[in-house]
Every structure is written in C-alpha cells, then in structure tokens.
Amino acid sequence: xxxxVDTRDVATVxxxxxxxxxxxxxxxxxxxxxxxxxxxxxxFRGENxxxxxxxxRYHDLxxxxxxTLCLARLLHRRHLAGAEPRLTPRLFELGILAVLMxxxxxxxxxxxxxxxxxxxxxxxxxxxxxxxxECMADRGFTPTEVRAVQNMIRCTGVGVDVSAxxxxxxxxxxxxxxxxxxxxxxxxxxxxYVDKLPVLFEEFAEAAAYTPGLLPAADRFPDxxxxxxxxxxxxxxxxxxxxxxxxxGLYRFLEDPYPGGPxxxxxxxxxxxxxxxxxxxxxx
Numbered sequence: 001x002x003x004x005v006d007t008r009d010v011a012t013v014x015x016x017x018x019x020x021x022x023x024x025x026x027x028x029x030x031x032x033x034x035x036x037x038x039x040x041x042x043x044f045r046g047e048n049x050x051x052x053x054x055x056x057r058y059h060d061l062x063x064x065x066x067x068t069l070c071l072a073r074l075l076h077r078r079h080l081a082g083a084e085p086r087l088t089p090r091l092f093e094l095g096i097l098a099v100l101m102x103x104x105x106x107x108x109x110x111x112x113x114x115x116x117x118x119x120x121x122x123x124x125x126x127x128x129x130x131x132x133x134e135c136m137a138d139r140g141f142t143p144t145e146v147r148a149v150q151n152m153i154r155c156t157g158v159g160v161d162v163s164a165x166x167x168x169x170x171x172x173x174x175x176x177x178x179x180x181x182x183x184x185x186x187x188x189x190x191x192x193y194v195d196k197l198p199v200l201f202e203e204f205a206e207a208a209a210y211t212p213g214l215l216p217a218a219d220r221f222p223d224x225x226x227x228x229x230x231x232x233x234x235x236x237x238x239x240x241x242x243x244x245x246x247x248x249g250l251y252r253f254l255e256d257p258y259p260g261g262p263x264x265x266x267x268x269x270x271x272x273x274x275x276x277x278x279x280x281x282x283x284x
C-alpha cells in the first residue's frame with residue numbers, strides 16, 4: 001500500500017523523493033533533488049523571469065509532481081529489489097531532474113500572449129529538452145548529464161520509438177523507461193484523472209487548431225465525450241502494451257510486496273477506468 005502524499009504540495013513531494021533516495025543511497029546527497037523541485041516549481045509559478053506562469057490546466061505542476069513521486073517510488077523499489085543494472089545515486093538524481101522538466105515545454109516565454117501553452121502540445125517534448133539544456137548548463141551540469149536528461153525526457157513522447165533513442169548505456173535507458181512509465185501511471189492513477197479529462201480535451205483542441213495535422217490524436221476527438229469513450233482503448237491498446245513491451249514491465253517494481261503483490265497504481269487506474277465507463281454510460 002502506497003502512503004498518501006499530497007501531490008499539490010511541492011515541499012511534500014520533494015521531501016518524499018529525498019527520503020526514498022536516501023533510503024536507497026544512505027551516503028547520497030539529496031540537495032540536488034530538493035533544489036530541482038524548488039526551481040521547477042518557481043518556473044511553473046511564474047517566479048522565473050524567463051517564463052510565464054503555467055497556463056494549462058491538465059499538464060500543470062501537480063501533473064509533474066505526480067510523475068515525480070511515481071518515478072522516485074519506482075527507482076527506489078527497483079533498487080531495493082537488487083535489479084540489474086544497478087543504478088548510481090547520480091542516475092537517480094538525473095531521473096528526478098528529467099521528470100521534473102519533462103513538461104516544461106508547455107511554459108511560455110515573456111511576450112508570448114497567443115493562446116495557452118497547450119498550443120505547444122505537438123512539440124512540447126522538444127521544448128522540454130531545450131529547457132533542460134538551458135537550465136542544466138546554467139548550473140554546471142556536464143554535457144553528458146544534459147544529454148542523459150534530454151534522452152530520458154524523450155521517453156515521454158507519445159508514439160516515440162524509444163528503442164531508437166541513443167542512450168550510451170543500459171542504466172540510463174532503464175531510468176528513461178522508468179520515467180516514461182511513471183509519466184503514464186502517475187497521471188492515470190490520480191484521484192481527479194476522470195474529472196480532468198474535459199481539461200485534457202481543451203488542450204488537445206487548442207493544439208489541433210494551432211498545429212493542424214501535427215497531433216493526429218487531437219484531430220480524432222470532436223468532443224470530450226469521444227475522448228472519454230477512447231480512454232479504455234488508450235489504456236489497453238496503447239499504455240498497457242507500452243508499459244509491458246517498450247518500457248520492459250518496470251511498473252512491476254511498484255508491486256507491494258514485490259514480486260507478485262498488489263500494485264497501488266494499477267488498482268487506482270482500473271478504478272478510474274471503471275469510473276470513466278460509468279460517466280460515459282450516464283452521458284449516453
């Protein structure tokens with residue numbers, strides 16, 4: 001059973017991620033994790049002069065913190081299980097950096113007043129990787145570390161062939177696949193996932209209008225009901241195969257006890273799918 005953590009609160013998520021990191025690596029230094037959480041939160045809140053406050057309502061700061069918490073839990077449980085290849089403290093830190101920045105591509109620069117950041121949906125992964133490069137270079141990270149984080153971020157792209165991402169070693173690839181896993185599980189297991197589907201539809205609609213043809217998924221949904229009807233297929237035909245195949249079944253490390261115990265994230269997702277099914281039936 002996963003303990004409740006308030007993913008609306010940056011400090012709470014940062015503390016939990018740091019706790020899990022130290023449990024895995026008692027000699028590690030969690031300051032990188034805490035400072036990264038604080039920096040990205042400031043950017044989302046508009047407290048960094050380089051960016052406006054986030055103005056999308058689905059891919060908001062809480063969405064990022066949901067993924068961050070899930071990734072920290074997954075990497076922690078994988079480490080305790082003794083899985084190979086073993087990860088270093090630095091790779092754990094870089095993974096947390098990557099998940100924190102994986103949706104910064106929705107942030108708008110000063111002077112960008114047309115629409116919301118949702119217009120960048122089709123290119124937000126590229127923009128997030130650019131954000132990471134700029135942010136990390138300013139803070140003394142090595143070019144190798146920057147590339148590692150960018151590759152991890154690319155694992156969150158919908159439809160991306162993750163096997164073609166040029167990871168230099170299997171350890172970095174594992175963290176990238178763990179990030180892709182956590183991004184999907186974190187949002188779909190959220191208490192308000194079903195309630196936020198209309199907001200997700202609004203983001204898709206704006207993206208389709210701003211970049212016609214670049215986001216085929218958005219063009220398929222003429223209204224929010226069609227998006228909700230598609231949620232079952234999205235899970236069973238896209239997410240579930242991706243988790244098991246491309247991402248190597250890393251979600252299993254979230255079983256408690258491991259291996260073979262219940263998976264809190266999967267249980268929550270199945271409950272949300274049942275709720276979506278009921279909402280669609282009621283609307284019909």
